[in-house]
Amino acid sequence: MEENKTSLSDTDFNKLASFIYTNYGIKLPITKKIMLESRLRPRLRINNMESYREYCQYVLSGKCSESEIVNMIDLVSTNKTDFYRESAHFDFMLDVVLPEYYENNSEKTFKVWSSASSSGEESYTIAIVISEFMEGKRPFDFHILGTDISTRIIEKASLAVYPLDRVDVIPLAQKKKYLLRGKDLENPTVRIVPELRSKTLFKRLNLMDNSYDVPKDFDLIFCRNVLIYFDRETQENVINKLCNQLKKGGYLFLGHSESISGYDVPLKQIKPTMYQKI
Ligand SMILES: C[S@@+](CC[C@H](N)C(=O)[O-])C[C@H]1O[C@@H](n2cnc3c(N)ncnc32)[C@H](O)[C@@H]1O
8 A cells, every 4th residue: 555644554563563562472364454553652642743654663663661661562452351351260269269279278378370361350360269269268368460561451450440331240138238228429430448458469471472570389370361362372481480380280271262273381280271380
C-alpha cells in the first residue's frame, strides 16, 4: 500500500508485528492491521508524531522509552477473563490439590501463581476457593501471585473492583462473604474484601523473559489462555521455565485449548489441561 501519513502501511505493520511477536510472543496476523492502526492512533498524538511511519521508526529505533513499549503492548493484548472460568480447575483444586497440601504440608504457605492473570478474576477465584476449602479446618497461610504483560490490566487487578454483572457466576453465599458493594448506584460495582486482597500481589512479568523473578516453590501454577498466542517452540520454553518455579509434585493448569502433548517437559498429565511436576 502507498505510504500515507494517516494509515499504517503493510510494511510498517509487518515490522511492528514482528517486533511484538519476537519480544512479547503476541501474534498479530495482517487481519489485525486495522485494529492496530486504530489502537495506535492516540499514541501518535500523545507522542506528537504525524505519521505511523514515524511511530514505527521510534519503536524500532532501540531508543524508544520502556513506558511507550508498555503502552503499546497494553493496546494489543487480549485480556478476556472471568470469575470461575473453566471451573473444572477449581473443582480439582478442592478435590485433590488442597486436600493433598492440607494433609502433607499445611505448616507451609500454600503458594499459587496466576501467570497471565489479566484483570485478576482468576486470582480472586483462587482466593475464594482456598477460603471455602479452609472453612471449618485448621487455618493455613496462602499467597497468590498474579502477573501479566499489561500494566493497565495489572492496575485493574490490584484495585479489585468489578462491575456487578461480572460477578453473576459467583454463588450468592460466596458473594456475601467475599464481595463488598460499591456506593455508586448508577454504576454498580463490587470490590473483593480486604482479607482476600491482602493474600494477593500483582506485578508485571513477560513470559518471554529468559528467567522469571518469582519464588521457586509454587504449589500450583495457572497458565491459562496465553500459550495459544505463542508458537510451539516458545510454548515449550515457557512451560519449562514455569516448571522451574514449581515444587516437585506441584500442579500446572493450562487453558482449555492448550496442551503440552509431545513437549519435552517434566510433567505428567493428570486430567485434560491439568499436569503434575515429576
Ligand atoms: C486471554 S487472557 C487470559 C486470562 C486468564 N488467564 C484466563 O484464562 O481467564 C491472556 C492474558 O495474557 C497476557 N499476556 C499476553 N502475552 C503475555 C506475555 N508475553 N507475558 C505475560 N502475559 C501475557 C495478556 O495481557 C492477557 O491479560
